[in-house]
Amino acid sequence: MSAVVFEGDYEFPLMVVRRDALEHNIATMAAFARDHGMELAPHAKTHLSKEIAQLQLAAGAWGLTVADTRQARAVRAFGARRIVVANQVVSPAGLDWAAAELAADPDFEFLSFADSVQGVDILAEHAGERPFRVLVEMGHAGGRAGCRTLEEFLRVAAHAAKTPGVEVAGVAGYEGGLPDAHHVRKYLDTLTEALGHLRVRNPILSVGGSQWFDVIGRELAAVQARILLRSGAYVTHDEGYYRERTPFNRIGGELRSALEVWAYVLSVPEPGLAIVGMGKRDAPYDEGLPVPRREGVTVLRMQDQHTLLRADGLAPGDLLSFGISHPCTAFDKWRMLPVVDEDYRVVGTISTDFH
Ligand SMILES: Cc1ncc(COP(=O)(O)O)c(C=O)c1O
Incomplete structure (x- = not known):
């Protein structure tokens, strides 16, 4: 398996x-x-x-x-x-x-x-x-x-x-x-x-x-x-820009968000502030910031290697998932992406061929 x-x-x-x-x-x-x-x-x-x-x-x-x-x-x-x-x-x-x-x-x-x-x-x-x-x-x-x-x-x-x-x-x-x-x-x-x-x-x-x-x-x-x-x-x-704008908001049918970024909490340096090991090199930020999948978590800003979150109850080592906004600036950040099934089993690989 x-x-x-x-x-x-x-x-x-x-x-x-x-x-x-x-x-x-x-x-x-x-x-x-x-x-x-x-x-x-x-x-x-x-x-x-x-x-x-x-x-x-x-x-x-x-x-x-x-x-x-x-x-x-x-x-x-x-x-x-x-x-x-x-x-x-x-x-x-x-x-x-x-x-x-x-x-x-x-x-x-x-x-x-x-x-x-x-x-x-x-x-x-x-x-x-x-x-x-x-x-x-x-x-x-x-x-x-x-x-x-x-x-x-x-x-x-x-x-x-x-x-x-x-x-x-x-x-x-x-x-x-x-x-x-x-x-x-x-x-x-x-x-x-x-x-x-x-x-x-x-x-x-x-x-x-x-x-x-x-x-x-x-x-x-x-x-x-x-x-x-x-x-x-x-x-x-996506879960941002296109989620708001898809024609399927007006007609029958739907598209589904296929990209997720998973990243660790690296540090909780102040109460209510968490630093995640995911930055502008990893996820799109030009048409909306990544969308946290956990209640009560807000993305404050992104740096090249980090994202600053406002959130309570997080600890270093927690693994968080984010939806993305704007697929067209997502794939160019990765050469290989695992394809996963609904249980997150790896069932394939997507390669990209940007510069
Ligand atoms: C000329 C042109 N055609 C088609 C598209 C595809 O549009 P979308 O990314 O909304 O699917 C784009 C996107 O920027 C474009 O510039």
Whole structure:
């Protein structure tokens, strides 16, 4: 029988992956996409893990999304045959790699975003025999990259259409930074309008994080395009940022928190104050601090190797568990994470491939 994680040779702090939650989330999102006529290209920047990528692909994902060509190389090595780089790619080394992969494998599909004439020209400089297929990115004011007006979008799309070595495949956007469903709907209208201007056969419309896929599923149901959803954080979900924002707070169903960090109390230097051996190197802190699983414990602040808690009744050597907030800055802190069952028996390993 496999060992319980607390009884083996494991050092703490330790981040563990709950197998039941991970498998539930992968199956839930695969079903959601299927039921809404969408394809899933999960954002692999969340985990950059071979084991998780392969589970997502086995569950029917169309392909994988990444943030840059370094991550593209990683997921290609994991076995991805379709990759979306959800950014304009300007890295010569990355583009040369992509051109070589396209040349070597006629079944390999590589898509990237473009939001400028310069970006398109850089692609063209590095294109091989098979063109670089681009999703012209339409952004929104105050958001991330992407054209800000329809005129700009059309200028970039027209330039890409006439540039040898580049081919327009559709439209991309990202609604994750928008404040509410009303703004998301308006933004999706803008994307759909932009798509309507393209003369592309079997176009792709790619959107989607883990906050608004319910609105996306409803609004884009009738759009004549392959809808590629790029949700990433859903895969482990969390007990902070995404717990508050998941569409499953509005529709039937649920995601489950799959990541936990376990750490020892190292010191109780004052009444009501405990120092835990878990710091910013071990758990995310950018979109909310770790969430203690014990009543009456509050996280005051985190340092690189420590977390300061307000709590009574703790003693050095106590082992505490924390949920996390923001999966996308959790996995990069670990090279190997044990996968545990409901009794905390180690049933597998998740490896990651960040820098
Ligand atoms: C362009 C883009 N697409 C998709 C995602 C995935 O969103 P989420 O992490 O909410 O699943 C992100 C996340 O930052 C993103 O930047």
